[in-house]
Amino acid sequence: MTSPASSSEVKYLIESSEGNTFDVSGAALRQSNTFNAMFLNIGADGPIPFTDYNEATLKKVFEYCEHSVNEENYSGPKHQDDLSKWDLNFFNEMDQKMFIDVINASNFLDIERLTSYCCERIARMLRGKNTQEMIKVITLPTAEELEAKQKVEEKKAAAAKKVAEKAAETAEKTETLEELPVQQLVQTTRNKLTRKYLSFSNE
Amino acid sequence: MQLLRFPNLVQEKIFGSLELDELLVLSFCSNRTKYLIECLQKNRFRKIATISYTFDVNYFSVCTQPYYSKQGCRLMFDMRKKVKPMQLFGIGSMISLCRWKNSQYDSSKYEYESSQEQTTVAKAVHSYLYQFFGSHAVYQVFSCIRPPSLEKIDRTHIRVPENTTAEELEACFTASPNQEFIQLNGYFNGNLCPNSAILGAEHLTVNSGGYGDEILLGFRGKRLECKGPFHDATIVQFLNEWKSNRGFHNLESLIINSSDYKSYDRGDIIKNMDVKQLDRPEDILQITWEMSHSCSYSMFSIVPPKSEPSDFRSRDYLIRDGDGEKVSISIENRNVRFALWKGNSCEIINR
Numbered sequence: 086m087t088s089p090a091s092s093s094e095v096k097y098l099i100e101s102s103e104g105n106t107f108d109v110s111g112a113a114l115r116q117s118n119t120f121n122a123m124f125l126n127i128g129a130d131g132p133i134p135f136t137d138y139n140e141a142t143l144k145k146v147f148e149y150c151e152h153s154v155n156e157e158n159y160s161g162p163k164h165q166d167d168l169s170k171w172d173l174n175f176f177n178e179m180d181q182k183m184f185i186d187v188i189n190a191s192n193f194l195d196i197e198r199l200t201s202y203c204c205e206r207i208a209r210m211l212r213g214k215n216t217q218e219m220i221k222v223i224t225l226p227t228a229e230e231l232e233a234k235q236k237v238e239e240k241k242a243a244a245a246k247k248v249a250e251k252a253a254e255t256a257e258k259t260e261t262l263e264e265l266p267v268q269q270l271v272q273t274t275r276n277k278l279t280r281k282y283l284s285f286s287n288e
Numbered sequence: 289m290q291l292l293r294f295p296n297l298v299q300e301k302i303f304g305s306l307e308l309d310e311l312l313v314l315s316f317c318s319n320r321t322k323y324l325i326e327c328l329q330k331n332r333f334r335k336i337a338t339i340s341y342t343f344d345v346n347y348f349s350v351c352t353q354p355y356y357s358k359q360g361c362r363l364m365f366d367m368r369k370k371v372k373p374m375q376l377f378g379i380g381s382m383i384s385l386c387r388w389k390n391s392q393y394d395s396s397k398y399e400y401e402s403s404q405e406q407t408t409v410a411k412a413v414h415s416y417l418y419q420f421f422g423s424h425a426v427y428q429v430f431s432c433i434r435p436p437s438l439e440k441i442d443r444t445h446i447r448v449p450e451n452t453t454a455e456e457l458e459a460c461f462t463a464s465p466n467q468e469f470i471q472l473n474g475y476f477n478g479n480l481c482p483n484s485a486i487l488g489a490e491h492l493t494v495n496s497g498g499y500g501d502e503i504l505l506g507f508r509g510k511r512l513e514c515k516g517p518f519h520d521a522t523i524v525q526f527l528n529e530w531k532s533n534r535g536f537h538n539l540e541s542l543i544i545n546s547s548d549y550k551s552y553d554r555g556d557i558i559k560n561m562d563v564k565q566l567d568r569p570e571d572i573l574q575i576t577w578e579m580s581h582s583c584s585y586s587m588f589s590i591v592p593p594k595s596e597p598s599d600f601r602s603r604d605y606l607i608r609d610g611d612g613e614k615v616s617i618s619i620e621n622r623n624v625r626f627a628l629w630k631g632n633s634c635e636i637i638n639r
Contacts, residue, residue, distance in 0.1 A: 181289060192298050204298060207289065208305030215384050216316040216376065223291035225317050 097124075098132035099147070101140035106132045113150035118195035137193065142186040149175060149191075149199050168202070176206060292320060300328040308352060308361035309396040313384055315420060316376050326420060335359060336425045338594075339417060341410065341438070343431040348410055349395070350417065352425070362395040365409060371401045377416040379409060407436035414438045426468070426594070430582065437463040443594075445582035447474035454479045461485040469580035469594075472496075478503060478516060491580040500544075510540045511579055513598070517549035523557055523624055527617070530626075531561065533610040540631045541577050543598060544624040554619040558604075563617070566603045572639050574601045575616050577632040600625040601637070 095111040114120050124133060135143055152171060168176075179187065184203070191199040210222050291299065303311060303325055311329065315322040326333075338353045350363040376382045381401040400409045418427065418440060428443035429435050434456055435446065441464040448457065458481040461467070465485035471493040472486070478498035480486055487506045494503060496516035503514060504526055523544075529535040546552070566573060576599040602618035602625070616634075618625040 185289060185294075188294065188298055192295050200298065201301060204301035205305045207291075207302045208310075210289075211302075211306060211314060212310060214313070216313055216374070219314055220317050222289060223314075223317065223321070224289055225292075225321070 099143055100132035100134045100136060101143050102136045102138060103140055104136075105140045107140065107144065109147045110151060110154070112154045113147050116150045116153065116196050116198070118197070119193060135190070135194070138186065138190040142183065142190050145179065145183065145187050146190050146194065146196065146199065150196060153198060172202065176202070292324065296328060299324060303329050304332070308359070309363060312361065312363070312420065313396070316384070322420065326422075330422070332359075333421045334424055336421055338426045338428055339421060341414065341427075341429045341431075341435070343406070343410070343429070343433055343435045345433055348406060350413065352421075363413075364395045364397045365413065366397065366399050367402045367406070368399040369402050371399050377409075377412045379404070379412045382409065410436045411438060428469075431460075432474075435460050437461060439463040442467055443469040443580070443582075445471040448472055448476040450475045452476075454481045454484075457481075458484055458486070466490075469493075469582075471582045480506070482506075493579075493581070504542075504544075507536070508538060510538050511577070512539070512541070513543045513545075513579060515545045515547075517546050518544055518624070520552060520557055523552065523619075527557070527561060527606065527626075530615070531606050531608055533608050539626075540628045541579070541598070542624070542626040543579075543600075545622065546624075547622045549622075551621045552619050552624060557619055558617075561606065563604050563606060565605070566636070569603075570638050571636050572601050572603050573605070573616055574599060574635045574637055575627045575629070575632050576635075577627060600627070605629075 096108040097111060097114050098106045099109050099114075100106050120133070138146075152175070176184070184206075188200065188203040188207075191203060211219050214222065291302070294302070303314075306314065311325050315325050335354075336352050336359075340351045340353065342349045342351070347364060347366045349365065350361075352360045352362075354360060371381050371383050373380050374383045376384055376398065379400065381404060383399055385397045385399060414427070423440070426442045427438075427440060428445075429438065429441055430445045432447045433449055434452060435444070437460050444461070444464075444467055446457075446460065452475065457472075457476075461470075462485065465488055467489045469491045470486055470489040473495035476494060476496050478494075478496035478500045480502060484506065486492065487503065488508045490509045491511045492503075492507065492509055493513045494500065494516065496503070496514065498516065500514045500516045500518055501522040504512070504518060504522060526536070530539070576597055578595040579598040580595045600616075600618050602616045604618065605614050605616045607614055614629045616625075616627050616629065
């Protein structure tokens with residue numbers, strides 16, 4: 086189980102979104118300012134729930150923390166060229182989805198060093214590119230795609246309008262059909278009454 | 289990678305890792321991206337002291353100062369015959385090219401189609417940058433041609449081209465009258481439109497080939513420095529109007545340097561004026577102030593100073609009728625100098 090200890094030997098249990106738990110050393114966990122603010126002084130009875138993130142992401146994040154436990158104190162973002170071989174491998178072996186999850190988890194856990202490296206890595210992806218290339222990196226729709234999307238939406242809107250018009254027409258017809266027997270009834274009644282009146286007056 | 293879906297803190301760090309010209313390219317991606325950068329980099333943009341536009345015949349450039357890594361950017365705008373259409377700075381036919389570097393400095397280079405006038409492109413670029421970087425920076429223009437009249441410009445230095453008329457020069461200032469500083473040199477002949485916007489500049493420096501009498505008599509700003517000839521009668525008229533409290537109420541200092549043209553007769557100019565002198569003959573008053581100057585020559589330095597000290601020493605002074613305001617005057621050979629005691633730094637020193 087977990088306890089509020091200062092020793093790096095102490096292990097904490099972390100719970101992921103799947104409900105799985107795994108161990109993380111106190112020293113690694115203390116790189117998270119969120120953990121420091123929430124649990125360091127009061128301790129945690131039972132696993133610490135970081136249930137917005139899956140096990141693979143959290144393990145990746147804490148793998149980084151475990152590795153950087155013995156590194157000197159963080160003093161601002163490093164240039165990508167200054168990253169160690171281990172750091173480069175760490176980033177290179179992640180696919181894009183995992184990378185995004187790691188950034189989000191690292192941001193939530195407020196692990197400054199990891200978040201900064203991730204952001205610098207994204208900045209590097211954008212560096213030296215023109216607008217069209219940047220749009221691809223940040224997954225924004227291009228002008229052509231926006232135009233195509235707008236056309237599709239216009240078509241959809243036109244189709245919806247047609248459907249609505251048809252529905253309105255149908256409703257109008259139904260109303261007429263529903264009104265017809267009543268009118269007929271009124272007319273028939275009126276005819277009968279007229280005939281009765283005439284017969285009375287003849288008598 | 290959906291940049292816009294990251295938390296703001298992450299977006300801020302990403303933007304913080306990019307240089308200003310890279311952020312500008314990123315801002316063209318979408319209105320939302322542009323807005324996001326403007327919001328999250330506001331504090332960084334506030335550190336930009338000046339944004340300078342330099343105009344020449346076939347190109348113009350923009351440079352921000354101070355220029356440190358990530359804190360400054362330089363943009364070059366070149367004309368080209370045919371450009372692949374792309375919506376940048378709100379103009380369809382401008383294309384951004386990769387940043388190119390040389391040993392001295394690095395810039396982002398943009399190209400615009402030659403069918404578009406430089407004026408149109410410059411106005412669109414300035415309008416975009418003003419909105420993007422904000423209004424806190426000083427926006428200044430330096431030009432070897434007649435520059436486009438841009439809005440919200442604080443400082444302008446024009447090397448007036450040959451055969452420029454007063455009306456053409458005036459047209460450069462219609463969108464931004466009342467500037468903090470204007471400098472005119474080159475082929476400037478001293479002719480300005482009546483009630484010109486140029487004469488409303490707070491600090492005005494002119495290097496005129498012709499007589500500058502109209503400039504002096506029409507000046508409405510605080511500080512004026514003129515190189516060029518003036519008629520003695522104009523100097524007398526100016527001093528009399530000031531002394532009798534009939535004009536030049538904003539004026540704090542004036543320097544006339546006619547070294548290439550003529551010299552002034554002090555006795556003749558002040559003969560009918562009540563010029564006073566400091567009481568003790570060994571005393572002399574040194575009067576000092578800060579005069580704006582053009583940053584054009586130090587465009588690529590890191591933090592160019594916007595002003596430099598001007599001073600002169602004199603025992604002569606005038607007292608204005610009505611409010612008793614005092615002004616030191618010095619008329620020596622080819623120079624006329626005039627500076628109010630109030631608003632300038634005064635120090636009595638022994639001769």
